[in-house]
Amino acid sequence: MHAPDFWWQPKPSGTARLLSPLGAMVGAVTLARMKSAGTGVGVPVICVGNPTVGGAGKTPTVIQLARRLMAQKHRPSILTRGYGGSERGPVQVDPLLHHAEQVGDEPLLLARAAPTYVARDRLAGAQIAAQDGADVILMDDGFQNPALAKALSILVVDAGVGIGNGLCLPAGPLRAPLAPQFERAQALLVVGEGTPGERVAREGYAAGIVVLRGRLAPDAQAVARLLGRRVLAYAGIGRPAKFFETLRSLGVLPAITRAFPDHHVFTLAEAAELLATAEANDLLLVTTEKDAVRLAGTDVGETLLEASEVLPVRLALEPQSAKALDRMLAGVLGRGA
Template sequence: MNAPDFWWTRNGTWQAKLLSPLGALYGYMATRRFKYNPRYKARQPVICIGNFTAGGTGKTPFALALNALLKEAGHKPGFLLRGYGGSIKGPLLVEPSKYAAAEVGDEALLLARRGPTVISADRTAGAKLLEEQDISVIIMDDGFQNPSLHKDFSIVLLDAKTGIGNARCIPAGPLRMPFTKQLQRVGLLMVVGEGDASIDQQMAAQQAGINLMHAAIRPVSADALDGERVLAFAGIGRPEKLYASLREAGAEVIETMSFPDHHYFTKEDARLILREAEAQDLLPITTTKDYVRLDGREEQSIARLANVASVLEVEMKIADPDALIERLEPVLDVGRP
């Protein structure tokens, strides 16, 4: 399911109020998981990329950007993630040419193109497998709320436009744990994009002595889309981000089709998208994460959609990359021989 709209309504709606007791229970149980120390500490330093809420804030694009920065600084990063959306529980070293998104998840395929990548529902087991690879630092994509593996440093992404929504826990709101409890474990708060919905959280972080940095998700080579009439489709945490990025790139978004996060497209989905695009002479376009769930599949309609669809590639632009590496150096030095 995609996040319901009432999660992002700051003034409490009746749905949020009705679900608040369940949200309080969820938050309490999530907090209790951190009562005990992590089961395992990896030999290499672990840098965790997380967020306060359910839904997308750009963790995977940020992990890719951090990977590039660390390589430039002489480090050898490897990726660790759950492999959400895939059938394999792991631990497994992902080979992009060998596995499909249905097996390892779309995010794992994207990351595996840039470096050693392990998926594992058990993060401790995954870290042990990744330790065997030629790496010097582990980038943990998501898992900020997972207590099993020790994190040497946690970078939490905060969407400037949405903040933490109505500040309630799942299912009453988007928070995975109460905000104040999560803030205690943040090493660095990375504010993504522009907007004023996250001002309160930024102030709370500064009062707690947590450094703030800024980043933004930007389209790559989007000039060709200027004036293009498109049908945008996406199965990500917040499909609206794709639609907004396309409009910023100058595209004319005529139709949109939103699917649940990590949606595995069916032949019926593909036929619907193709039919609507052809009927209105629109260019079907999607995200990189969605495209890897189409690419290489043999079903005729899906293969045809993969052939005609365009991809809006995006990248995370960190405002001060040198300052970020400088902030991480004490952590990274621990993992050096």
């Protein structure tokens, strides 16, 4: 489902205010769960989470961390719930064997960077990863999950929308009140630019946690293939508008856009409509890397994917933020679990 528009307004709307008592209850329950210390698994667990629901750049952040740690001769493994997949796990993701309907789309991307385990039971998944030789575990999401003891928690925020109206589900996008979440985190990563993100950054500074900054940098070769082309852009991610904004910032102006819910499974009718609209308007189809791994492996998806360009992105940290992050990683890995 799409997140309701009133979530992302700077101030609570009438609907949000009506739902705010329920949101306060949901936030309180989540905070109560988060008080658990969690169980250790013998190696440090680094959690990359969101204070809100929806995409903010967690997957590129986890991939960035995995690559940094591997460059430093560590053996990271990635732990994820596998949202959108049928597999409960624990199971190690094999991109040659698994498809998105089994393990979810994000795990297939993560598995390209480091050994990746899907597990609804986070503790069981972490234990297997440690047994398999990981010396550090990167947990994709799960900041509000109390099962595992976390050595370091990084909250990721999309600067374009921040924390929206500042209310908890279902009145707003927050999973729990922001200030208590900051008390349990060590760093805030603000991805991109925007006034909403700056507001959250100021709250992070006030809370005394490390504020990191980065941006999503598109693949240069993919950009070169898109320049000068008229495109139909489509995406089923947390915030499709961010993908469309990225294209425009690169000088690629979509003639038509199609937004779908996060983790969307494309139907035959939807694929046919996209293909027909692109052909009728002489447009090149373009989508995200996350959508591409979800399309792969199915007849409907493969047909659409063959007609589409894919725009991969990576997280690029600001130099000072990269140094600060490396210091935090060194401190955590020095302490152990």
